[in-house]
Amino acid sequence: MVLSVSPGDKDDSSKLTILKIHSSKGQITTPMRTINRNDVSAKDAIGSNIHLAKTAKSFFYEVPLNVNDVINILNDAKNFDKFEKKIFDMMDRFSNSGVLFFLYFSLTNEAYADIILKDWIKLYVHRICDFTNEIGLECVILPTFNKIKTVAEVVQKHDLQFIPKINLKNDFSLVEKEMDEFEKFDCSNSPLLAINFCTYLDAKDQYKKIIKKFDDWHERNKAILTMGAERKLQSCDNVSGIHYPAVIYGDLIAEKFGRFFGDTDNKNKKKTKLLDNANNLRWFDRNGLQFSRIQEVDVDSFLESRKSGIYGNSATRGLLIRIATNQLTLDDIKNRRANALNRIDENDLSRPEFEVFQKHISNREVTFYKNSKKELNDVLKKHFSS
């Protein structure tokens, strides 16, 4: 089997364990950043030379499936062809970087419900496993369909590692039952549990259960990975946070802020006009792990401090100035350059911060690190005491 987890050192004060995830591509140490299609699209949109895989050693490729897609797949396995080329292309792009590639077929609510109601679970899992084998991946992330054992049995028949994905927003008793089942699985067959990201306030009991179970799972060579973690936390708390870092294979989470330029109006399927608020665009600030509004930043000094990075080029410098002065061109809006630059910028700035954070964990100084982030610490305290 391709993936295995082994616990490393533990920091006595913070009780955080460093996990080592071994794969055919090498070894990954938690906490670890992940990348997804949005990062790659942003890089393409800007033509940026930022090296995404330098610190993020895993890639989540999410393929959305609606009801029609599911029916097509169930009718004929050949209908995977429409996804295959894109998946191969993405795997190819990261094949040399030692990136662990996770493929996840994400079902719409209707498709998920249909699979359960029409009793398609086994056939669906069988089809996904066949395809996973065909493209040469050795582990498969699948939703549990509230029948985790059934899904696991089908996956094992295909000689694949099963990564059950549970929805933390589900009823606590259901989540608890699935976690208990996961715990019983052999670690060589099922080393990881995937959870969808949600804020602590949205799934308090579920997170408490996870926290309680960490040690047991680690001793059994199992780990957790978060999926769909937003870069910007939707909480109204005016601070970014790091979400249960060392134990969950996760990412930096930052504050969610308003709509960007050139967002698509979902109802009318057309580009909304340029919002009058560059005010809504915030910029990542590594020192406070917060965002500062772009207008509050002195653009000249900002560019001066970053000229060796992504703003070393007159094109990106010009774009930033246009954003700051509300002078985006139609080309900028059409190509969603402000969004893309923001994402790339966040990547560029938060990665060194993440490396500092990882280093503190390695040196067992994570408590010191947390205390150095006052606002972050306050928010975390508030969350845990609520």
Added chain:
Amino acid sequence: MQFQIKGNKLFGDDLILILTNISDIRNTTFLQKEVFLLWKEYLYEQSADLSYFPYHFGPYSYVIQRFSEYLEKLGMIKIKKMSKTVHRYIITKKGRDYIQQRMKNFKIDMDSIKAAKDSWDEHGNTGMLRQVYKDYPQYTSLTKRPSLKWY
């Protein structure tokens, strides 16, 4: 014969082999653009002129195209046809032995070049063109993809 005429400069075939020695080159667009970026950003001083000129998809060099065919004839790379239009460039053992020997004559920061190649490979075709168009706008005058231009 080629060993004798090359002297102390790197040529197009060397640059192709340096890149394929790190990892395959995905297609012809990437062949042209990655060699161009390698030449401009890492090995300009140590290389002979590669005769790049503005063409339909930004900088293009017939020299590089010919060198790739020449290397295939010499058995130093394999050009694998993936589809009607996509050709993948893969180094052979002969090519690997040759370039490793040849690189000993030059000071080449292979770690930086490897990181750069991995980063370029993360692009799709469009992203690669955008990067080249952004950093080298002087090569975009004849482009068939003006929408990718920044200026």
